[in-house]
Amino acid sequence: MIEVKGLVKCYGQFMAVDNLSFQIPTGCVFGFVGPNGAGKTTTMRIMAGLLRQTAGEVLYDGREMTSDRKFLKETVGYMPDFFGVYDNLKVKEYMDFFAGTYFIPVGERKALIDNLLQLVDLEEKKDFYVDALSRGMKQRLCLARSLIHDPELLILDEPASGLDPRARVEMKEILKTLGDMGKTILISSHILPELSEMCTQIGIIDKGRMQIQGSVADIMRQLTKKRVFHVKVLDETDVAAARAREFASVKHVIEAEREIQFDFDGTEQERAAILASMVRAGVPVIDFREQEGNLEEIFMTITGGGQTNA
Amino acid sequence: MRNPIIKREMQTSLRSWKLFYVVCAYVAFLLLVAYLFLETVIAQSIYGGFNPEDAMYLYALLSGIQLAFVLLAVPSLTAGSISGERERQTLDILLTTKMTPFSIVFGKLVAGIGQLLMMIVATLPVYALLYYFGGIGLWNIISITLYLMVTAVFIGSFSILFSCIYKRTMISMLVVYVLFGLLIFATAGGYLIYLAYINSEAAMQNIMAEPSVLVYCGCFAFNPGAGFFSLIGEQIGTNPILSWMGFSKAMPMLPVPTWVINVAAELLLSFGILALAARKINPLKRK
Numbered sequence: 377m378i379e380v381k382g383l384v385k386c387y388g389q390f391m392a393v394d395n396l397s398f399q400i401p402t403g404c405v406f407g408f409v410g411p412n413g414a415g416k417t418t419t420m421r422i423m424a425g426l427l428r429q430t431a432g433e434v435l436y437d438g439r440e441m442t443s444d445r446k447f448l449k450e451t452v453g454y455m456p457d458f459f460g461v462y463d464n465l466k467v468k469e470y471m472d473f474f475a476g477t478y479f480i481p482v483g484e485r486k487a488l489i490d491n492l493l494q495l496v497d498l499e500e501k502k503d504f505y506v507d508a509l510s511r512g513m514k515q516r517l518c519l520a521r522s523l524i525h526d527p528e529l530l531i532l533d534e535p536a537s538g539l540d541p542r543a544r545v546e547m548k549e550i551l552k553t554l555g556d557m558g559k560t561i562l563i564s565s566h567i568l569p570e571l572s573e574m575c576t577q578i579g580i581i582d583k584g585r586m587q588i589q590g591s592v593a594d595i596m597r598q599l600t601k602k603r604v605f606h607v608k609v610l611d612e613t614d615v616a617a618a619r620a621r622e623f624a625s626v627k628h629v630i631e632a633e634r635e636i637q638f639d640f641d642g643t644e645q646e647r648a649a650i651l652a653s654m655v656r657a658g659v660p661v662i663d664f665r666e667q668e669g670n671l672e673e674i675f676m677t678i679t680g681g682g683q684t685n686a
Numbered sequence: 687m688r689n690p691i692i693k694r695e696m697q698t699s700l701r702s703w704k705l706f707y708v709v710c711a712y713v714a715f716l717l718l719v720a721y722l723f724l725e726t727v728i729a730q731s732i733y734g735g736f737n738p739e740d741a742m743y744l745y746a747l748l749s750g751i752q753l754a755f756v757l758l759a760v761p762s763l764t765a766g767s768i769s770g771e772r773e774r775q776t777l778d779i780l781l782t783t784k785m786t787p788f789s790i791v792f793g794k795l796v797a798g799i800g801q802l803l804m805m806i807v808a809t810l811p812v813y814a815l816l817y818y819f820g821g822i823g824l825w826n827i828i829s830i831t832l833y834l835m836v837t838a839v840f841i842g843s844f845s846i847l848f849s850c851i852y853k854r855t856m857i858s859m860l861v862v863y864v865l866f867g868l869l870i871f872a873t874a875g876g877y878l879i880y881l882a883y884i885n886s887e888a889a890m891q892n893i894m895a896e897p898s899v900l901v902y903c904g905c906f907a908f909n910p911g912a913g914f915f916s917l918i919g920e921q922i923g924t925n926p927i928l929s930w931m932g933f934s935k936a937m938p939m940l941p942v943p944t945w946v947i948n949v950a951a952e953l954l955l956s957f958g959i960l961a962l963a964a965r966k967i968n969p970l971k972r973k
């Protein structure tokens with residue numbers, strides 16, 4: 377469990393991180409979302425030991441991390457938002473170098489490096505020069521590098537930025553695997569739908585403050601006042617609409633061709649009752665489904681229309 | 687101590703041809719100087735030959751060129767070591783690893799000195815030429831090479847410090863060159879003025895001028911040139927600079943030769959400078 381408590385970072389008068397507090401349960405993939413300049417990178421750099429906070433603390437399993445350099449370095453694997461690679465160095469040498477910086481015994485390195493390269497799907501690039509890799513490959517290599525000392529906590533600052541859709545999917549797969557391996561992951565992004573797919577929890581940060589935190593579904597529920605339902609039928613659209621209108625929790629029923637749509641603010645039991653009533657009336661229902669909320673919209677609401685920028 | 691930076695820097699620098707070209711050009715230059723020297727000496731000599739004393743002077747000349755080479759080459763090998771990592775955006779990653787800031791700057795210094803050592807070793811065959819004429823022992827060559835390495839550590843640690851301070855490598859190099867220009871020539875100039883002053887004072891009182899140990903050490907303890915001439919002077923029997931300056935008593939009585947003072951003072955200061963450099967890149971340093 378990671379607990380960030382009352383974290384503050386000031387640059388002169390400017391408060392980049394303003395009394396930020398949040399928790400990440402062990403094994404959780406935590407998505408850190410916020411507009412540009414929200415303070416994501418600043419928070420992550422503090423957690424990675426690259427920046428000293430003005431106030432506040434970061435606890436890992438109850439132990440203060442930022443003042444205990446050795447502990448922090450053992451625990452955290454960090455991937456910055458922007459990073460470079462060394463030229464004239466091959467992929468396996470690059471990994472070997474970082475194995476050296478963590479004092480991993482020479483004898484253990486080969487197997488470890490092979491494993492990690494396999495994890496990020498770069499094993500056939502082992503003998504390539506690092507600067508000859510594509511952006512997405514470099515990104516994956518950097519991820520493999522951040523895993524070299526088997527850290528329990530991974531801090532990844534926009535690992536998917538600048539990647540094409542295919543590379544994003546690959547990155548997502550890797551992160552899923554890491555999540556399954558039980559690593560606690562803090563990952564930042566601008567792109568909410570992407571995060572919502574792979575994160576178990578999300579925190580939305582703006583102006584250095586945590587605006588809202590919880591599971592994606594929780595956040596949706598808290599924020600969407602109305603829920604919208606779509607019902608697809610094979611026939612008897614009008615009957616379906618009539619049945620729906622009988623419920624007090626249903627409003628604004630709209631009939632379309634073999635489909636109705638309505639707003640709903642009742643309980644899950646009522647929701648089941650609506651479907652049951654339609655089926656009892658003999659309506660051939662083929663789909664009864666809640667419309668997925670638009671996370672982008674929520675994001676904009678919370679951050680007060682702050683611009684997003686992928 | 688195993689420092690991964692040293693290994694990596696060696697790997698990458700050996701892969702680029704730059705180092706090789708520089709070594710070739712430099713060795714060729716040394717050979718040319720030796721050839722011109724011999725030619726001149728032989729042309730001037732009465733017997734049309736060459737004597738061991740000339741070999742000594744050639745040795746001093748070549749070693750002087752080596753010193754100049756060290757002073758010029760080390761900044762270019764080390765002044766970009768930290769600013770380069772910063773520019774390439776690899777420094778942050780390095781700082782998150784278990785390497786301490788000191789081991790990072792130390793590794794950079796050793797890697798730079800290592801590359802220099804390779805170049806210097808490549809020039810040793812030129813010395814073999816002198817060996818052939820006699821007069822110069824193997825130990826002389828080893829000790830002068832060691833002295834050059836101390837000088838390299840000294841100027842290298844300053845280069846690395848500036849590399850931590852300035853974002854641009856060119857600025858760091860410029861600052862190191864200016865600093866060492868002052869350290870070598872301004873202190874020597876200052877000491878000469880001091881000597882002239884005490885000698886004129888003494889002449890009025892009709893006594894021998896006695897230079898102060900403090901002033902001498904203040905001027906020369908950190909002057910790589912002073913140590914160099916003192917060591918060379920010991921090796922070839924005359925200090926080329928002191929004998930040329932023509933003062934009756936140019937230096938105070940010292941318990942140890944100047945070069946010993948230099949080696950000790952420079953190594954000590956280098957360590958301090960490296961520690962300061964490490965502090966500069968430590969992200970968690972307290973203001």
Ligand SMILES: Nc1ncnc2c1ncn2[C@@H]1O[C@H](COP(=O)(O)OP(=O)(O)OP(=O)(O)O)[C@@H](O)[C@H]1O
Nearest residue numbers: 387390392410411412413414415416417418419457
């Ligand atoms: N070294 C610095 N000096 C002064 N202000 C800074 C510094 N670094 C960051 N800031 C400010 O702190 C705020 C937070 O920056 P941060 O990089 O943490 O945002 P972010 O959430 O990562 O943004 P992005 O999505 O663009 O990466 C910004 O307003 C930025 O201008």
Ligand SMILES: [Mg+2]
Nearest residue numbers: 416417418457
């Ligand atoms: Mg950022």
